[in-house]
Amino acid sequence: MTERSRASQGAGKDLLVDGGAEVVEDPDLTVEALARAAAKKRPSAILVGATRTGRIVAARLAAKLRLGCLSDVYRLKVQGSSILGERDVFAGKVVAQVKADLPCVASVKVGTYPKMSEGRTGLEVEEVGSLQGGVRLVETLEKRAATTDLRSASVIVSAGRGFRTKEDLSLAEDLARALGGALGCSRPLSSDYGWLPEELHIGLTGVTVRPSLYLALGISGQLQHIAGIKESKVIAAVNTDKDAPIFQVADYGIVGDLYQVVPAILEILKS
Amino acid sequence: MSTFDKNAVEESIRLKEASSGSVTVFTVGRSDAKKTVKEALAMGGDRGCLVIIAAEPDPHDSLTTAYLLARAIERAGPFDLVLCAEGSSDIYAGQVPPMLSEWLALPFLGYVRKVEIEGRVIRCEQTLEEKVRVLEAELPALVSVVSEINEPRYPTLLQIMQASKKPIEELRSELLVDGRGPPRLVTTVGMTAHAMSRKRVIFEGSAEATSRKLVEALRSEGVLKR
Ligand SMILES: Cc1cc2nc3c(=O)[nH]c(=O)nc-3n(C[C@H](O)[C@H](O)[C@H](O)COP(=O)(O)OP(=O)(O)OC[C@H]3O[C@@H](n4cnc5c(N)ncnc54)[C@H](O)[C@@H]3O)c2cc1C
Numbered sequence: 001m002t003e004r005s006r007a008s009q010g011a012g013k014d015l016l017v018d019g020g021a022e023v024v025e026d027p028d029l030t031v032e033a034l035a036r037a038a039a040k041k042r043p044s045a046i047l048v049g050a051t052r053t054g055r056i057v058a059a060r061l062a063a064k065l066r067l068g069c070l071s072d073v074y075r076l077k078v079q080g081s082s083i084l085g086e087r088d089v090f091a092g093k094v095v096a097q098v099k100a101d102l103p104c105v106a107s108v109k110v111g112t113y114p115k116m117s118e119g120r121t122g123l124e125v126e127e128v129g130s131l132q133g134g135v136r137l138v139e140t141l142e143k144r145a146a147t148t149d150l151r152s153a154s155v156i157v158s159a160g161r162g163f164r165t166k167e168d169l170s171l172a173e174d175l176a177r178a179l180g181g182a183l184g185c186s187r188p189l190s191s192d193y194g195w196l197p198e199e200l201h202i203g204l205t206g207v208t209v210r211p212s213l214y215l216a217l218g219i220s221g222q223l224q225h226i227a228g229i230k231e232s233k234v235i236a237a238v239n240t241d242k243d244a245p246i247f248q249v250a251d252y253g254i255v256g257d258l259y260q261v262v263p264a265i266l267e268i269l270k271s
Numbered sequence: 272m273s274t275f276d277k278n279a280v281e282e283s284i285r286l287k288e289a290s291s292g293s294v295t296v297f298t299v300g301r302s303d304a305k306k307t308v309k310e311a312l313a314m315g316g317d318r319g320c321l322v323i324i325a326a327e328p329d330p331h332d333s334l335t336t337a338y339l340l341a342r343a344i345e346r347a348g349p350f351d352l353v354l355c356a357e358g359s360s361d362i363y364a365g366q367v368p369p370m371l372s373e374w375l376a377l378p379f380l381g382y383v384r385k386v387e388i389e390g391r392v393i394r395c396e397q398t399l400e401e402k403v404r405v406l407e408a409e410l411p412a413l414v415s416v417v418s419e420i421n422e423p424r425y426p427t428l429l430q431i432m433q434a435s436k437k438p439i440e441e442l443r444s445e446l447l448v449d450g451r452g453p454p455r456l457v458t459t460v461g462m463t464a465h466a467m468s469r470k471r472v473i474f475e476g477s478a479e480a481t482s483r484k485l486v487e488a489l490r491s492e493g494v495l496k497r
Contacts, residue, residue: 027379052399056381059366063337063373068456070331071364084460089330089362096362097460098331104456134378138394138405155496180496191419199400204363207400213494234494235469236485242473251470252488260478267479268486 027053028133031060038065043103045083047076050107058107068100074112078102091204092227111151111208112231142197150200155181156211156232158202160225161188162218162239162258166195171262172217178269184209186219203228217258221246238262272310275356277423279416282386283354284315284424290388293317295347299324299339305439313426313434320347324444333366334453340367341374342447352393353413357382368415378408381415 034057038046046061048054050072062069073085082099085106089096100106150156157176159169169183176183183200190201202209204227214232218239219225226249229235237250238258247253254261272280283294296311298304299322308319322339329335344353353375358365372379384403385396393412397404398419426434472488474481489495 027381052382055365056369056379059333059369060373060379062366063334063370066334066453068334069366069370070457071333071366087364088465089462091361093465094462095465096331096462098457099460100457134408135380136407138407141396141403141405155494197401198398213489213492230465234489234492236489242475247471247473249469251472251492252485253471253473254481254485255473255475256478256481261482264478264482265486268482 026133026135026137027056027060028135030057031064032133034061035064045078045103046105048105048107050109055107058105062105065105068104070098070100070104070106072109073098073106074109076106076108088204088227091223092230093223109208111210150182150184150202150207150209153182153209154211155179155213155215156184156202156209157181157215157217158184158186158219158229159189159196159217160186160219163189163195166193168259169195171258174266175215175217175262178266179213179215181211181213181215186225216246216250217262219246220244221249272307273356273360275358275360275418276307276311277314278418278420279354279356280311280314280316281421281423282416283352285421286352286386286388287315292351295320295350297340297343297347298322299336299343299444300328302441305441308439309434310426312437312439313431314424315426315430316437318437319439320442321439322442322444322447329455329457329459330362331364331457331459332455333364333370334457335455337367337370338374338452339444339447340371343442344371344375346442346447349411351410352388353377353411355413355415357415357417365415368413372413375413377411377413379413379415380406380408383414383416384419386414386416386420 034046048058055071058071059069070085071087073087076083076085082101083104083106084097084099086095086097157172157179159172163169173183184202185196185200187201187203187206190196190198202225204224206228208228210231212233214229214235216237219237221244235250236252237246238254238256238261239246240257242255280296287294294316296308296316296319298307302323305321308321312319320343322343344350353371355368355371368381369379380395380397382397382399383395384398387394391410392407393410394405394407395414397406398417474484
């Protein structure tokens with residue numbers, strides 16, 4: 001089963017709620033299944049991965065069970081009868097410390113904890129039987145194969161609006177390949193232009209990444225984008241504008257045209 | 272008004288224009304939140320409802336906010352559709368819409384980029400990280416929209432003036448809670464500015480020279496695989 005349907009109990013033991021494949025896909029069913037399992041097992045905390053589906057599940061479950069709910073939290077710790085966590089607010093400018101009374105529900109910010117190893121033992125399985133939801137799935141569109149998982153990439157080359165056409169993105173792809181890394185982008189490239197799939201968009205409303213090297217090409221460095229990259233080990237940037245905010249948060253920067261700099265880097269890496 | 276909320280208001284007005292019916296705008300806040308309601312009325316809402324809370328609300332106490340909205344919506348009478356933004360643009364917890372759907376016992380369609388209504392059936396495109404799902408439910412239902420769904424309109428001066436004549440009901444939160452509301456379970460303990468210290472080494476010059484310096488620097492950081 002995926003991480004979405006796996007509820008972690010406070011004591012550090014995982015509970016696998018099994019209601020078949022549909023339960024994972026359908027938030028209606030996931031909420032119902034988890035609510036039933038929680039009623040029996042009384043976990044002190046139910047943790048869900050903060051994907052879009054995960055956030056929906058966490059909040060609905062909390063309302064159903066009348067529990068507090070924390071969204072997109074990381075650095076969780078239990079203190080007495082409550083759980084403390086941190087989350088990014090105001091476009092990542094501010095970190096809020098939040099607290100919920102136990103028992104509670106929380107969605108954990110994606111990419112902030114190492115992945116749980118598969119085949120972990122000590123999993124309890126709770127069968128919930130057949131369930132029914134109120135929302136019907138008619139079809140699934142644009143189901144893209146998740147080619148690269150940005151969250152586990154050690155090098156990310158990221159493209160912004162400094163690229164003039166979709167075709168030009170091959171430059172970024174070539175560089176990513178030469179560096180053995182993955183391609184990411186700023187939100188406008190996926191959400192507004194549709195040049196790249198949504199799952200490659202990095203930042204507040206996209207994925208949070210923590211590579212060893214984050215190389216931003218033609219990205220201005222707005223706070224909402226920075227929110228997703230600040231845990232990178234090294235940040236490098238190429239931008240024509242020497243006053244671009246990205247240079248304030250970068251370790252290394254080249255003031256220059258990506259259309260000249262990227263081929264030059266490729267040339268150096270080849271030799 | 273939060274930028275994402277404008278997308279929800281815009282979508283409700285487009286749906287009204289395409290069929291018929293009316294749009295009521297709800298918000299929970301201090302009494303100064305009335306100006307937010309007025310903004311939405313200027314965009315084309317028909318009437319407003321402001322749930323006034325006496326104490327400064329905790330921005331992370333979504334359960335209470337959702338509960339108050341649910342009570343206010345129920346009180347306003349029958350409806351076909353509740354539209355919300357995916358989250359607020361400042362706190363972005365995104366909890367209120369799904370919680371509201373539980374309190375109102377409505378089917379929930381979240382992160383929607385397209386809405387179509389035919390008869391009593393609503394069909395939506397839900398955009399998730401890795402796919403888009405086409406979902407259907409019977410009305411009444413609750414939908415949260417993403418910003419890609421539309422381009423919110425700017426009200427004209429005339430619309431802004433007319434908005435001040437539209438009715439806004441003010442409800443005191445204490446009267447809605449009647450002892451059955453959820454206790455406050457979540458609190459914001461603190462807020463700290465995010466500090467980031469970076470080396471900020473900037474290279475200027477020819478593409479070849481700067482690229483060489485960058486590659487060298489990255490090699491010595493040990494972050495280049497090859
Ligand atoms: C609520 C909210 C949430 C958001 N969430 C996100 C998010 O999660 N992620 C995200 O990325 N954005 C997000 N945004 C959008 C964000 O505010 C910015 O608009 C976006 O990040 C800008 O993308 P960009 O840097 O690619 O484009 P721009 O800001 O347009 O920057 C393009 C840069 O390219 C440079 N450039 C131009 N030509 C060249 C060239 N030839 N060579 C080199 N450089 C060049 C320019 O100098 C400029 O700095 C959000 C916005 C809002 C309101």
